[in-house]
Amino acid sequence: MNIEQTDFYTQAILSMAALVGLTSFLMLGQGRLLRLIFVFALQGLLLTLTTALAAYSLNNPHLYISAVLTLVLKVIFIPWMLRREVLHMNMHRDIETLNNKTLVMLGGASLMVFSYYVLHPIVQTTSPAMLNALAVSLSVVLLGMLLMISHRQAIAHVVGFMSIENGLFFAAIVATKGMPMVVELGVAFDVLVAAVLFGIFFLHIRTSIDSLDVDLLNRLHEVDK
Amino acid sequence: MIAAYLVLLIPFFGIIYFAVSGHREDIGKLNVLLNGICLAATVWLAINVLNQGTILSSGKAFLIDPFNVYLIVLTAFVGFTTSIFSSPYMAHEKELGKLTDNRLKLYYSMYQGFMLAMYLVLTTNNMGMMWVAMEGATLATVLLVSLYRTPESIEAAWKYFILCGVGIAQALFGTILLYYAAVQVGNVENSLLWSVLYVNADKLNPEVLEIAFVFMLIGYGTKIGLVPLHNWLPDAHSEGPTPMSAVLSGLLLNDALYAVVRNKMLVDGASHSSMAGYLMMGFGLMSFLVAAFFLHRQKDIKRLFSYSSIEHMGIMTFSFGIGGPLATFAALLHMTVHSLTKSAIFVTVGHAAQVAGTQSIDKIRGLIKTQPRIGWGLLIGTIAIAGFPPFGVFTSEFLVLLATMHSYPWLTPLLLLGIGIAFAGLFRHIQPMVYGEKPEGQSPVKANLWPVIIHLGFVLWLGLAIPGFLANWFSQATLLISGSAPL
Numbered sequence: 238m239n240i241e242q243t244d245f246y247t248q249a250i251l252s253m254a255a256l257v258g259l260t261s262f263l264m265l266g267q268g269r270l271l272r273l274i275f276v277f278a279l280q281g282l283l284l285t286l287t288t289a290l291a292a293y294s295l296n297n298p299h300l301y302i303s304a305v306l307t308l309v310l311k312v313i314f315i316p317w318m319l320r321r322e323v324l325h326m327n328m329h330r331d332i333e334t335l336n337n338k339t340l341v342m343l344g345g346a347s348l349m350v351f352s353y354y355v356l357h358p359i360v361q362t363t364s365p366a367m368l369n370a371l372a373v374s375l376s377v378v379l380l381g382m383l384l385m386i387s388h389r390q391a392i393a394h395v396v397g398f399m400s401i402e403n404g405l406f407f408a409a410i411v412a413t414k415g416m417p418m419v420v421e422l423g424v425a426f427d428v429l430v431a432a433v434l435f436g437i438f439f440l441h442i443r444t445s446i447d448s449l450d451v452d453l454l455n456r457l458h459e460v461d462k
Numbered sequence: 463m464i465a466a467y468l469v470l471l472i473p474f475f476g477i478i479y480f481a482v483s484g485h486r487e488d489i490g491k492l493n494v495l496l497n498g499i500c501l502a503a504t505v506w507l508a509i510n511v512l513n514q515g516t517i518l519s520s521g522k523a524f525l526i527d528p529f530n531v532y533l534i535v536l537t538a539f540v541g542f543t544t545s546i547f548s549s550p551y552m553a554h555e556k557e558l559g560k561l562t563d564n565r566l567k568l569y570y571s572m573y574q575g576f577m578l579a580m581y582l583v584l585t586t587n588n589m590g591m592m593w594v595a596m597e598g599a600t601l602a603t604v605l606l607v608s609l610y611r612t613p614e615s616i617e618a619a620w621k622y623f624i625l626c627g628v629g630i631a632q633a634l635f636g637t638i639l640l641y642y643a644a645v646q647v648g649n650v651e652n653s654l655l656w657s658v659l660y661v662n663a664d665k666l667n668p669e670v671l672e673i674a675f676v677f678m679l680i681g682y683g684t685k686i687g688l689v690p691l692h693n694w695l696p697d698a699h700s701e702g703p704t705p706m707s708a709v710l711s712g713l714l715l716n717d718a719l720y721a722v723v724r725n726k727m728l729v730d731g732a733s734h735s736s737m738a739g740y741l742m743m744g745f746g747l748m749s750f751l752v753a754a755f756f757l758h759r760q761k762d763i764k765r766l767f768s769y770s771s772i773e774h775m776g777i778m779t780f781s782f783g784i785g786g787p788l789a790t791f792a793a794l795l796h797m798t799v800h801s802l803t804k805s806a807i808f809v810t811v812g813h814a815a816q817v818a819g820t821q822s823i824d825k826i827r828g829l830i831k832t833q834p835r836i837g838w839g840l841l842i843g844t845i846a847i848a849g850f851p852p853f854g855v856f857t858s859e860f861l862v863l864l865a866t867m868h869s870y871p872w873l874t875p876l877l878l879l880g881i882g883i884a885f886a887g888l889f890r891h892i893q894p895m896v897y898g899e900k901p902e903g904q905s906p907v908k909a910n911l912w913p914v915i916i917h918l919g920f921v922l923w924l925g926l927a928i929p930g931f932l933a934n935w936f937s938q939a940t941l942l943i944s945g946s947a948p949l
Contacts, residue, residue: 358669362646371642378635382628394624401631408635412642417654420590424634427597431627434604438620445613454617457697 246294247366250411253287254373257407258349261380261400265345268333270323270392274316277396280403281311284410291410300415306425307406315399315432319392322439326449333390341387345380352376370411377404391442391449395435402428463519465507466526469534469581472500476574485563490549493570497542500577504538507531512931518587518657525587525657528938533720534584536798540712540805541577543913547809548573548705550910554816555703560610569609569703575602576709583717590654592721593630593637596685599714600626607702618697625694626684633681633721639674640728643667656724663731675729675738678722679745685718687772688779689749699768700821704812707764711771712805716797719775723782727943730785739783746780747876749773754880757887762821763811766891767804770847773884774800777877781862782943784869791940791948792861795928799854799921800847806917807843810836813909814895823891828900833907837896839914844892846921848885854924 260280267273285308292300323329335341352375353368360368381401385394406424409416416424439449446453476496480489508531511517516527526534552569555561561569579602582595600623608619637654644653647665652658659666680691687695699707722742729738753773760766774796781793813836818826830837846853859881867874923929928936940948 355673358673362643362667362670375635378631385624385628391620398624398627401628405631405634405638408638409641413638413645416590416638416641417588420588420594420654423591423594427594427601430598430601434601434623437605438608438616438623441608441611441616442620445611445616451620454620456614456617457621457701 243366246290247364249290249294250287250370251366253283253290254370254407254411257283257287257377257403258373261377261384261404262342262345264396264400265380265384265387266335266338266342268335269329270331270333270390271320271329273393273396274319274323277319277400278312278316280400281307281316284403284406285312287407288410288415291414295414297414299418299421300410302418303410303415303421303425306421310425310428310432311399311403314429315395318432318436319395322436322449323392326443328390328392328449333388333393335387337387341383345383348379348383349373349376352379367412371408374404374408374411377401377407380404389450389452391439391451394451398431398435399428463517463524465503465510466517466519466524466585468503469500469507469538470578470585472496472503473574473578473581477571477578480567480571480574483567485567489566489570490545490552493573494542494545494549496574497538497545497577500581501535501538501542504535508535512935522587522652522655522657523591524585526585527942528935529723529942530584530720532794532935532939533716533797534581536801537577537580537584537713537717540801541580541709543916544705544708544712544805544809545573547708547812547910547913548703550908551705551812551816552703554907565609569606572602572606573705573709576606576714578602580713580717583721587655587657589637589640589656589659589725592724593634596633596682596718596721597627597630599717600630600685603698603702603706603710603714606706607698609703609706610701612701615701618694618701622694622698625691629684629691630681632677632684636674636677636681636725639670639677640725643670643674643732656728659728660731663728666728666732668733668735671729671732672735672737675725676741678725679738679741682718682721682725683745683779686715686722686775686779687749688745688776689752689772692749692753692772695772696765696768699771700762700764704764704808704815707768708805708808708812711768711808712801715771715775716801719778719782719797722779723943726782736785739785742779742783743870744783746776746778746783747873748776750776750780751876751880751883754884754887757884758890760891761823763815763823763826763891763895764808764821766823766888767807767811770884770888771800771804773880774804774847777859777862781865784865785944786865786869787940787944787946787948788861788868789865790944791936792858792865794936794939795854795861795924796858799858799924802917802921803843803846803853803855806914806921807840807847809914810839810843810911813907813911814840816907816909817904818901823895825901826895828898828904829896831898831900832904833909835911836906836909839911839918841892841896842918843914844888846918848888849881852922852925853918854921857925857928
């Protein structure tokens, strides 16, 4: 397939997929929390643009609503909440040293290849462009998990968690032109509640261990030491 | 259909009422009342289904068939009896100074929130809504796990939140793939409705559905507590308030398994290979065996019984994986008896921990001498859960064994071994706790053991003779899931 022969919408979706994948990699190697949050907001913005684009090209007005929801939740509310937390804890000057940065990045790359491998059977039912978009969204999900594994700060965990949601959302938009409205509203509601709960948890963790480093949460074992 | 709406509206009202109303002394009794009305509504719903067969609501948003209606009644029943237990229990915790009025309000509000999420998982016809409700159940219970605000409980809640949140995200990816497969064959509007998907299952692309099922099993499997994904479960059970452990073990795990089985029915219809079944058998057997070994090493009584829950969920997953009519019947029966027995055990464990003032197994001693009813309740509950005749768990485990011997005879020794190890693991801890001299200064607490007596009575009844209407009901559900009747 030659990419110049596809229609504008497909080309745009492919570039968006590439950019979303790129932001995931940027987050993965990021040691500074404020920059991490900024890149996360950027990913949310790309997602909003993709949704709006899909709404416009497919003439599907309910997608505009989800575009607005994404904008409010993922670009404004959650980054604002996380940023406030970082400033409050005076962590904006800290640089988290990541162990094995090279290995993590290599792992990220292999996860991407793995996503293509897993989803390859889908190619018989659809165009290669769709395979690209779906594989990128799966890899965003997996990269979000890797982000959570490799970082120690609770804030980075929340960013990873939310970027997993971003990947799922991207898959829903490009592969199925958006889930039914009721489901999308439900998912957005869950994300909102999760974000509020994370805020509450930051408070609790702070008062209990006076830090947001989750490696210090290590009291519960399988057996006594 | 009115009954189904009622079942959903009452907890919804409960969440809001408990959240906004001022503090009141009888808040626990009110919770019992709400759950009681819900139970009555579900029984009414069940009678409707028994008379008319499957009910589909007018907008096709809700589907009540023999498979989920019995789980709905079970959910309401366990929710009701646990609320009876939780009322004096939470009042006692408040007297000990562990809780404030506001946290008590949060507890009751989220109790209703959890019940609403459970009813929604069971009644909804929309696979997307099922996911939303499942995630909602995590969100409702996560603050309850950290209710005591000790460092341990906050750690457990954080772990629960992150693990279940990430895990269940996989299930959403699976649901998106399912929707993707459905959009390609049919109209877009109804493509996530289970009833529509089920009828058209043979038209769906089998490869896509198989990939989707892997994601769903991992996602919902995190909530079932299947073994490599079970880490959150013992922590969340041991650190949260005991009524929460009872409903988590008795209801949440069942409902997650229900979601997996619903998806398995679609995949089986599409692919005609046994891939979904093999996956469930593998995960189930592994969970069962690993949890049986872990029982031996526990120091905390609630962790002990949460591992026992993992073990039993493993048996059910395995049995649904085998998939024949006998195995499916056994799994349905096991779901029922396990949730009744396990919630009864958690009720007694809660009181036992209050008697001893600790959850540490080494320090709980002489329960029968201190308070005979609690001691005997715990002992009989453990006998029931370990699978002794004449209790219902024996019947269902026996049927699972029979089905295994029939289909995969070489797996039978593994099952027998696991049951033996689990039995030893439970009894080496239980025996010193219930028998023996009571330690100095240990005194009885105010306890309401009616939930335990009723639950264990039902389990005994199911073990001796399954009542006709219930057997008929299980048969209908088995017919629906496996395609043929068991008897």
